[in-house]
Amino acid sequence: MSTAFESRRGGAQAAKTSAPPTQASSQASSQAPTHAPTQARTQARIGAPLPRVDGRAKVTGSARYAAEFPAAGLVHGAVVNAPIARGKIIAIDASAAQALPGVLLVLTHENRPALAEDDAAWKDQIAPGGQPFRPLGDARIRYAGQPVALVVAETPELAAHAASLVRVRYHSEPHQTDLGPVLQDAVMPSLEKGGFEPPPAPRGDAWQALERADARTDAFYSTPVEFHQPMEPHGCTVVPSADGRFTVYEKTQGVRNTQQYLMKVFALPQDRVRVVSPFVGGAFGSGLRPQYHLPLAMMAARSLRRPVRVSLTRAQMFTFGHRPASIQHVALGARRDGRLEAIIHEAVGETSQFEDFTDVVVNWAGQLYRADHVQLGYKLARLDVYTPIDMRAPGAAQGLFALECAMDELAVALNMDPLELRIRNYSTEDPEKKRPFSSKALLDCYAQGAERFGWGARVAAPRSMREGHELVGYGMATGIWEALQTGASVRATLDADGVLALASATADIGTGTYTAISQIGADILHMPIEDVRFTLGDTSLPDAPIEGGSWTVASVGSAASVACKQLRARLAQLLVEHGGVGFANLDADTLSEAFVIEHGEVCLRSGNTQGARDTGAATRIAIADLLARAGMKTLEEQVTLKPDAVRERYSMATHSAVFAEVRVDESLGQVRVARVVSAVAAGRIINPATAANQIAGGVVWGIGMALHERAQFDHTLGRIMNHNLADYLVPTNADIGDIDVLFVDEHDEFVNPLGAKGVGEIGVVGVAAAVANAIWHATGKRVRALPITLDKLL
Known part of the structure; x- marks a missing residue:
């Protein structure tokens, strides 16, 4: 391993923590809400936990794949x-x-x-x-x-x-399909891949700072090949x-x-x-x-x-891209008060013989915590496998597992609460880019998540909590993911029946894109969501980026919001010019915020009708009549929106604090994740129900990463042996306890016009580390190679 990593290593120190079991309040955040009465639904849509607009098509089978x-x-x-490698x-x-x-x-x-x-x-x-x-x-x-x-x-x-x-x-x-034997052949990756951000140059002298630190931890961590399935x-x-x-x-x-x-x-x-x-x-x-x-x-x-x-x-689903295996070296050094002096995070990932797939695995370590001395490294080793591909929270899922387990080990070496250690190293600006964050409510995630979970009852000794034959452990970790935005186009069309048609060539991969974009249109036009139709997934529609990286709502949603605002402004102008006496006495800017659309008509809000009542003028008009008077059949706006240049002045990210309780059978080593609290800061939440679904799904992924998922290779043959859902283990309902999703308030006026950050990835990040840390707390055994299976605990 010495040729793949910088090999100057100090002695590893370990530490331990614990807490009595408590029952956190468990919200059924994944339950679909019911519609409110029509009158209430003509008010705010953004921020409302509305049901998925495509739900009926999916449950009735009319949705075609x-x-x-x-x-x-x-x-x-x-x-x-082919059977050979x-x-x-x-x-x-x-x-x-x-x-x-x-x-x-x-x-x-x-x-x-x-x-x-x-x-x-x-x-x-x-x-x-x-x-x-x-x-x-x-x-x-x-x-x-x-x-x-x-x-x-x-x-x-x-x-x-x-x-x-x-x-x-x-x-x-x-052939070679095993990462371990080729670590010495790992090389720096090609920068040809668009979007790959190589680790930044070292700050200070991390190895020297590590040697003089009052407490340190130095260890290797590994994550296996996983498949999307x-x-x-x-x-x-x-x-x-x-x-x-x-x-x-x-x-x-x-x-x-x-x-x-x-x-x-x-x-x-x-x-x-x-x-x-x-x-x-x-x-x-x-x-x-x-x-x-x-x-x-x-x-x-x-x-x-x-x-x-x-x-x-299903077997052929194991014959293309996957999450790459990684072997990581993390060394942390701190003063007695917990302040980090040194961060060293190096990783080797695998790629194919023909392409240089890269993950951003180590960069998070330099962004998440303050330290004057930081050294990050990332290399690739070639194997006779297909090229890996991005898998939910690519790079961060693996990198934060290693980093957050190392933080837990450092807390043990310092005899300090793991949450307190993270708070003491909280960064108010991006330490690498030397920029302020556009918003960062991570401290609120720590505080509210810890309170919801009952972290304060925790005592600092492993194996100190049990119920019957089960050892009980508490663990936590921090999560971070980029708040991205890219260019996107949306067309908004209002027809004579008062139906708003939104269109963009984006995708809905189950995240709730149909619903979120429909809510944005309904909110801005002040109309029922039932009268919004969003069409996507077709190259005949306005251009949109790939749905990935948690940027779809930020990108397509922002474009939809601008298109709908322009449509609303044009509609207001039509009302002034063709709506009649009841509208003519208002200027277009005032009128734009004064009307709602319902039942195929435009009407003034009740608080804006006094002038019309004084003259007996009508304060509503059928959209069909309004368009006919203007000589139009529809009202249409198409917007192509690119990220604002102001983004370049800030670092932008979602953050989370994940708390996990595990129960471990002392005799059998069987692990059960009893509950997880995930507190997330993701800016403006468009739909709390679908967003909570995303976080809960990410938590399930993280539990699978911690305890179940891995591709098992026969390296002699170079083949995956568990290429089916009977042997490639993923969590089932029986494996999942209570998942409590908490969104903290976070206002961000710079990230995009909506102030929204994506939630598709952040739910996974940190979960595996929180579970691993909880297992250490329950058993006193530190497992650094995922998944954590029975043989590693017995």
Whole structure:
């Protein structure tokens, strides 16, 4: 390990803490609220816990996913995957498959259509540096599970059977799928990947400060390969038309990214490719980049000139991007009063042999706490695996596990409460960028989360709490994630019936985008949310970024708010000019805030009708009549909004404080997470119900990361052995106790026009560390390698 990390290490010291069990108030934050009466709902929408507007479509089955769209003459493709981790194809015998009646095509590298030859054409919007993978590109095998053939048949069952008859002979070569043995070969990553922020230059001399510190901790931590495993497997339906156009129904987090990828790979103009993705059954980062089933389906559809559907099996969901394994070194040094003197955080992550995937793992350590001496390092080691891909809270999920466990160990060395240690090292500005935070209510997260959890009853000794045969432990950790915004476009159209149509080519991957954007429109136009229709997931709509990084509401929502404000201002002007006497005595600026829309009419609020009552004038008008008088059929505004330059003067982030209680069977080592309190500062919360759903889901992910999830490799074969949901363990309802989500008040006038920060990632960050710290508190055993399983505790 010495060549992968800076190897000057001091002695590690450990510390311990504990508290008596208490029952925190457990709010059912994930319960869907019911609609309020219509009159109340014509008031504020932003901040109201309204039910999901797409909920009925999902529970009734009318919501269509990528592999459910019907098409006349539809045929089905099944993928054949390579069993070796490295080598080449010697021969392919597809004769048995082709002999079956109903088998239409077997595509391999030998007979695939001509495709783009340069790497640039195969790079999607978020492709890392290196050479992107080309399905059926050549005879070379780069990883176990690589697609080597696509069998297309009249039915999915026939396609799957025929695929099992394809015989492939391989020449196997030596491979490496284990990160540990190649740490010495780790190198600095390429900076070609857009958005990768390399660790900043060292501040001071962290190693010297560590040596002179009054207390220190120095240890290695590891996290395994994890797979996304959403409920909906990846799949697509490609429908060609007689005029050479293609409609592609795809599971994706970015229809525009998918469209541009297909345009470049297949040399098609933009008007020949339309990508549609109205519903996504979970993606968590796996839908950020086009996966191999997409170009395979497109090849087959072009060759056969028939609609083709390719759906991956659950086992095949383990044959592309994943959260990369990491090995991390964290060393912390502090004065006797707890003030940090030195922070050293170095990490090695894995990537493929052909691309340089990078995670921001260590940068958080330099941003979260004050210290004069900081050294951060990040390297990549190449393995014979597919390129990793962003997975919910990429980098932060792994990095904060190591950092926050190290903070807990430092608190033990100092004989200090872990929460107090974090408070003493709280930073009022970004220590790395030397900028103030646009807002930071982390201290409120600490205070309110600790009170809700009952942290104050904690006593500082491990194994000091028990109930019956179970040891009880309390642990906590801090969370941080970027508050991002990027450019987005939204079209807002008000029709004669008083229906507001919002449109943007964004996605809803289960986060509640449909609902949040609808609420924003309803709030600004002062109208019932039932009269708002939001359309997304279609390349024919105004441009939008990939849904990822917790930036969708900040980006698309901000654009929607500006578009709706402009629409409202134009509507106010129409009222002054064409609304009649009841509106004419108000100027447009005043009127813009004085009317509501309901039942297809615009009417003045009750407090703004005195002048009209004095003259007997009407204070409401049908929108159809207003538009007719103006000679218009609809009122429309389209806005493309980019981040304000003021963002450059601040650091912007969401923060959280996570508190966890675990119960550990003393004899069996079985761990049960009894309850979690997650206190989050995320600016303005558009919908507390859907936002709490996101945080609760993130907590479940964090518990899975701590106790369950890992890909188990047979490194001799280079293959994943637990490629199913029976053996790849994820938390079930029986594994989850009470989850209490608390949003603290946080006002931010700089982050974006809405003042909102994303919550998709922050719910995961810190949870694994809080659980690990609670397990140490319960048992006195410090486990630094995830997941924490029975064998590590017994």
